[in-house]
Amino acid sequence: MNPPGRPALALSASDIGDAQELLVRSCEDCACPPSGGESERAEPELDGRPLVRTPGVLELPVDAEHVALFSPSGNGGVVVLNTAARAIFDLFTRACSPDRAMGFTGGDTVLRKLLAHDIVHPLGAPPSQQLPKSHELTAWLHVTNKCNLRCPYCYVHKSGESMDSDTARESVTALVRSAVDNGFTSLRLKYAGGEASLNADVLLGLHEYAVEACTVAGLKLSAVLLSNGVAISRRLAQELKRLDIRVMISLDGIGEAHDAQRPTLTGKPSAARVLTTIDKLCAEGVPPHLSITITSRNVDAVAEVVRFGLDRDLTFSFNFFRDNDCASAFTDLQYEEQALLDGLRAAFGEIERTLPRWSVLGSILDRGQLLRPRSRTCGVGDDYVVIDQRGRIAQCHMELEDAAGDIRTTDPVLAVRDPARKIKNLLVDEKAGCRDCTWKNWCAGGCAVATFRATGRFDVRSPNCDIYRTIYPEAVRLEGLRLLAHAGRTPG
Ligand code: SF4
Ligand code: SF4
Secondary structure, three states: OOOOOOOOOEEOHHHOOOOHHHEOOOOOOOOOOOOOOOOOOOOOOOOOOOEEEOOOOEEEEEEOOEEEEEOOOOOOOOEEEEHHHHHHHHHOOOOEOOHHHHOOOOHHHHHHHHHHOOOEEEOOOOOOOOOOOOOEEEEEEEOEOOOOEOOOOOOOOOOOOEOOHHHHHHHHHHHHHHHHHOOOOEEEEEEEOOOHHHHHHHHHHHHHHHHHHHHHHOOEEEEEEEEOOOOOOHHHHHHHHHOOOEEEEEOOOOOHHHHHHOOEOOOOOOHHHHHHHHHHHHHOOOOOEEEEEEOOOOHHHHHHHHHHHHHOOOOEEEEEOOOOOOOOOOOOOOOOHHHHHHHHHHHHHHHHHOOOOOEOOOOOOOOOOOOOOOOOOOOEOOOEEEEOOOOEEEOOHHHOOOOOEEOOOOOHHHHHHOOOOOOOOOOHHHOEOOOOOOOHHHHOOOOHHHHHHHHOOOOEOOOOHHHHHHHHHHHHHHHHHHHHHHOOOOOO
């Protein structure tokens, strides 16, 4: 039934080697959504039951011969079909026996992919979304309140205070105990500030202590340094490599655009120093992840950072500016919706020109992601703890002043889970405007703190809603292009 020489072809992330390692998340400077990658997919059974197309499946043209499919009511992942495979998919517009597909060359593989990605389902058994349960406790360790930059969008009320080594050890001890007591199996530490590298000795000491404490407690440990990239020495880069601490560098432009929103304490440019640091980290074998914060000042420069990252094979993620008390004096940071979309489209164009092997589904959508369904935007109030330089506990790094306890007297996880705390990180179904949304279990309604700031309510959809709805389909298409470019090829 296929046109001559054109077997039916279906591609998915599993056709690219090391697929799990290629999932990049945009949560480095935020609480991650509940842990876990794209759902592990068991090889589906074709047991002869009739199959039917899942309602709501999105179909986006990738090029003249291929479409990308994504099922919002499924468990994630994109499938690309060629024209012959698309004809197989069409068979299931109405319930139909899988045998019908077997007459096509490649029909068996196509059908298994469609079934595995919830694009078709057995008649009477629609997909059920597996919302992940957290097994990883993430902690933001605010190792210093000092910073050598003065970024206008920063939410930290800076001071000269840093965490001392006693507080650092007590914090780790409290986190490890709390992780075990509350049933977590891994701990993820984010070394942050201020500028965390300004307190490098305490940071490195606390990490070595965390390695020991997690080993004794049977917890897996991972760690990332969140840095502005201005002051990372070669020695520190080598220590980060030795200790397997990942690095995230904030880079908002390649020159003036970065300097316009990331000046030094004395108002001088910082971009050149950051770019030197990035080269240094790459040379030492610690390629950093780039975190791009988008405001009205750099909205036109996002594409150039993306180009910079793609040229060096660095991963990157986008964070939209979130208003806060410290930023309120800078009235020119809030982006216009259309300007943001134009800037994002220019960046997407760069991605399309040089498709990375890694998937952008988890990193270019601000707080949204299309890797795995979830019912809350982030882990605030559940599996995310912030500890400041004095050992005080908070729910979110954007609300550091709202102390929920102290690591010396309070279980950190129980403290952030206290229902009386300020931030209400609601289920997406509790947010007006989100309940009937196609994207609800991929977006989850946006950042609770940002929505509250903009609307005075937690129970409504994100002020970025229209932007999100516009860019999610574009990310599906980019994922389709990535699959076409890299599936079945060895990295070159
Ligand atoms: S914020 Fe908008 S895009 Fe996100 S879940 Fe709610 S309605 Fe959907
Ligand atoms: S509440 Fe918002 S700022 Fe805080 S961790 Fe969640 S997404 Fe990030």
